[in-house]
């Protein structure tokens with residue numbers, strides 16, 4: 001998951017390639033009803049059940065409302081999903097999700113999907129992608145941490161944060177970005193203070209302390225051109241899955257709030 005264009009599909013392809021090379025049984029599951037094309041054809045594809053284009057054409061919804069409709073439709077057709085996933089229950093599945101951030105931060109639908117997967121005995125880990133190009137300064141890094149943390153709190157599943165497109169970051173900038181990957185809370189807060197008004201300095205300090213104390217809210221750098229970097233991300237995902245094995249699966253909520261589809 002992650003904002004539009006943050007590199008979710010590229011992440012999926014990169015991990016697919018890596019797993020295939022390691023002879024790990026892996027399949028792509030597309031959960032984006034608006035997806036256009038994939039380098040790896042998905043083994044399971046929500047577009048076989050419903051597409052955003054059809055919903056927009058036939059029901060007159062906008063893209064965001066249409067997407068919510070698609071997920072509500074999926075929730076009404078869980079037999080389809082269970083049936084599709086049933087063939088792969090011993091394998092590693094990579095679910096490519098849409099880029100509408102509200103699906104992870106305040107509409108409980110992805111939470112329901114994640115908890116259903118747990119009910120069906122899948123070990124689930126959430127991977128939140130943020131684009132390194134977006135992180136021009138510490139304030140934006142803080143914004144990324146807060147939105148990823150909001151998704152983590154909403155989904156309540158094992159979770160890792162990934163900083164994508166690191167191959168596009170210059171060596172000089174990469175050195176500067178080290179402060180995000182191995183943070184010193186005082187330096188982080190000082191850095192954020194440079195671009196924010198005095199009134200926000202205490203808040204900056206609090207967020208820097210949060211990042212320092214909870215390693216799970218930090219971002220892990222992913223350079224898709226570097227095999228070690230890909231292996232590093234995968235090992236963190238595996239560790240998070242293992243950590244989740246000790247947790248009790250959640251009951252899926254049965255009250256999906258009626259969403260506003262007027263947009």
Ligand SMILES: Nc1nc2c(ncn2[C@@H]2O[C@H](COP(=O)(O)OP(=O)(O)OP(=O)(O)O)[C@@H](O)[C@H]2O)c(=O)[nH]1
Pocket residue numbers: 002003004005006007008009010011098099164165166167168222223224
């Ligand atoms: N150089 C480089 N380009 C990347 C990387 N990840 C993604 N891109 C490019 O960024 C653009 C968006 O990447 P996608 O993987 O489609 O992003 P997404 O999050 O799946 O996008 P949506 O599904 O539209 O939300 C594409 O042009 C990719 O080729 C990366 O790690 N390095």
